[in-house]
Amino acid sequence: MPQLEVNDIHTSYGLSQVLFGITLDVEEGEIVSLVGRNGVGKTTTMRSIMGLTKPSQGSVKFEGKEIAGLAAHQISKLGIGFVPEERRIFPDLTVWENLDIARRPAPAGREAWDEERVYTLFPDLKEIPDRPGGVLSGGQQQMLTIARSLMGNPRLLLLDEPSEGLAPKVVENVRDQVKLLKESGLTIILAEQNLGFILYLSDKVHILEKGEVKWSGTGAALKADKSIVEQYLTV
Numbered sequence: 001m002p003q004l005e006v007n008d009i010h011t012s013y014g015l016s017q018v019l020f021g022i023t024l025d026v027e028e029g030e031i032v033s034l035v036g037r038n039g040v041g042k043t044t045t046m047r048s049i050m051g052l053t054k055p056s057q058g059s060v061k062f063e064g065k066e067i068a069g070l071a072a073h074q075i076s077k078l079g080i081g082f083v084p085e086e087r088r089i090f091p092d093l094t095v096w097e098n099l100d101i102a103r104r105p106a107p108a109g110r111e112a113w114d115e116e117r118v119y120t121l122f123p124d125l126k127e128i129p130d131r132p133g134g135v136l137s138g139g140q141q142q143m144l145t146i147a148r149s150l151m152g153n154p155r156l157l158l159l160d161e162p163s164e165g166l167a168p169k170v171v172e173n174v175r176d177q178v179k180l181l182k183e184s185g186l187t188i189i190l191a192e193q194n195l196g197f198i199l200y201l202s203d204k205v206h207i208l209e210k211g212e213v214k215w216s217g218t219g220a221a222l223k224a225d226k227s228i229v230e231q232y233l234t235v
């Protein structure tokens with residue numbers, strides 16, 4: 001059984017329909033990427049899974065349980081973490097305080113994330129536990145946002161455009177950290193524009209256009225087919 005099964009979801013903002021039947025499966029431990037140009041529905045797919053914008057139609061099953069229609073905080077409690085595009089940290093709280101308030105128990109039988117484990121993954125944060133969130137660099141903020149989600153001990157993590165606005169060196173750093181997260185057993189859905197990032201990490205890729213999945217395949221298959229990249233991804 002896939003860990004997450006999204007089946008034919010339709011989602012609207014008011015009268016404006018944005019998703020037109022998105023279907024995708026995610027197996028435990030995989031990195032599945034959602035790619036496509038701006039405005040195709042990547043963020044809305046994540047918001048629909050997370051219960052932040054409820055699908056009007058279709059089903060979302062997490063570990064066999066129907067979650068479409070649940071409130072976001074209930075979905076979060078079941079073990080799905082969301083790292084939104086706009087990095088939401090508390091600017092007046094220190095790095096450590098930002099981590100501490102996100103703390104939640106681990107599921108039975110899993111190694112829990114705590115600050116020590118988070119600092120092992122993000123050594124930069126270990127150097128600055130007392131620094132207010134508001135004065136961090138873009139890269140540090142992205143690391144802190146991911147680290148905060150980990151403190152909630154999710155089993156599935158939704159990462160929305162983690163490389164956006166970061167310098168190339170920092171992007172590489174975040175990419176390696178996402179890889180380590182996968183190696184720790186976490187399942188990850190990644191929305192990204194950065195093709196290098198995607199090809200390096202993804203087990204499966206879904207290309208979206210106008211709220212529909214237009215192409216699905218492995219990272220290797222995408223890499224091998226320049227015409228797909230040109231059709232759906234080149235600006």
Ligand SMILES: Nc1ncnc2c1ncn2[C@@H]1O[C@H](COP(=O)(O)OP(=O)(O)O)[C@@H](O)[C@H]1O
Nearest residue numbers: 013016018036037038039040041042043044045
């Ligand atoms: N809060 C909102 N209200 C109305 N329309 C929205 C809202 N958020 C996104 N949209 C629209 O939904 C479409 C898909 O957006 P989004 O899911 O953010 O795409 P992506 O993440 O792929 O860039 C776009 O046309 C966007 O303008």
Ligand SMILES: [Mg+2]
Nearest residue numbers: 042043044085
């Ligand atoms: Mg988006």
